[in-house]
Amino acid sequence: MSKQIYNFSAGPAIMPKEVLKKAQEEMLSLQYLGKNIGMSVMEISHRTEVFTAINESAQNGIRDLLNVPQNYQILFLQGGASLQFSMIPMNFLAQNETADYIVTGAWGEKALVEAKRCGNAKEVYSSIKNGYKTVPQQTEINFSKDAKYVHYTSNETIEGVEFKYDLEGEEIPVVCDASSNILSKKIDVSKYSLIYAGAQKNIGPSGITVVIIRDEFLEKASKKQHSMLDYNKFAENKSLLNTPNTWGIYLVDLVCKWLKNIGGITEIEKINQKKAAVLYNAIDKSREYFTGHADIDARSLMNVTFRLPNAELENKFCNEATDRGFDGLRGHRSVGGIRASIYNAFPIEGVEKLVEFMTKFSKEN
Ligand code: PMP
Secondary structure: OOOOOOEEEEEEHHHHHHHHHHHHHHOOOOOOOEEEEEOOOOHHHOOOOHHHHHHHHHHHHHHHHHHHOOOEEEEEOOOOOHHHHHHHHHHHHHOOOOEEEEEEHHHHHHHHHHHHHOEEEEEEEEEEHOOOOOOOOOOHOOOOOOOEEEEEEEEEOOOOOOOOOOOOOOOOEEEEEEOOOOOOOOOOOOOEEEEEEEOOOOOOOOOOOOEEEEEEHHHHOOOOOOHHHOHHHHHHOOOOOOOOOHHHHHHHHHHHHHHHHHHHHHHOOOOOHHHHHHHHHHHHHOOOOOOOOOOOHHHHOEEEEEEEHHHHHHHHHHHHHHHEEEEOOOOOOOOOOOEEEEEOOOHHHHHHHHHHHHHHHHHHO
């Protein structure tokens, strides 16, 4: 038995144990409809009946969990969430057109950089001046009248700031990078034209990007794209335009089944709120030994970011934490500090154990 590790990594992140066990059981011989296929899922063609079923099941899994309406396509792409930073403007923003960008952290910044290569990508809100601690209220955003879409990041993974509401585009199509909070809480998909997420936090392994796109928006996509950058081609081919990440899609399917089995989004949202509350309470009660990065009303349920009195203590904290089996707590290299990522698969005991360690550490140091 390996040592107990509590994995606080921001991504690739902790996977549900049950999913890993199931994948282990089926590693050498996939089971399908109660039969042993005799080969690993990694060894079969993506055109087989078995894989077609897995692909559909994974798509339906996401559709069921998020209540995705029928007029939306669910696609499994590659190139990470980062390729979406480019693919979205390449498809929906021509050189003389405008798109609005709401920037609440480092990932939103990166999305804006790529969009500027295509057209007039306008930053309509940025919280950079306060160090990305806040998210705007709906009423604080002034959309451009002619915007082709508005892009925002529902959870900024590095800074740990999260929107607590589904943005209303007021006639403008809403595009959302939900990489680090998708499947963590209820959202109203019907308010969005496109939602995308790298899988490696709450959906599965790295190497897959989930794109949920409304048919009406799909129709507006550029018809001149290279095939591999063409949303319509992927939609027409049920994501099987070329060889997809078959292993990843298989794991997405297992993760969806796992989540459904534990009570779906309603249940996981309660658990996530509880986990985050335990950690934020410990921060708030520490008399400013620990200080949370995000403003209270923008605190992420998934990435809890905080500081210690100085960088030296932060370093000591991370080193001692690693010795005790708490992995991945060091904040992103661009901002420092501590970041505890507590995605869906992260157990509450791990959060409680971390709080015990934090209390002890603050007394001793
Ligand atoms: N957006 C957000 C919010 C992220 O957290 C990340 C990765 N951590 C990305 C985009 C980039 O994802 P990828 O590495 O899959 O390109």
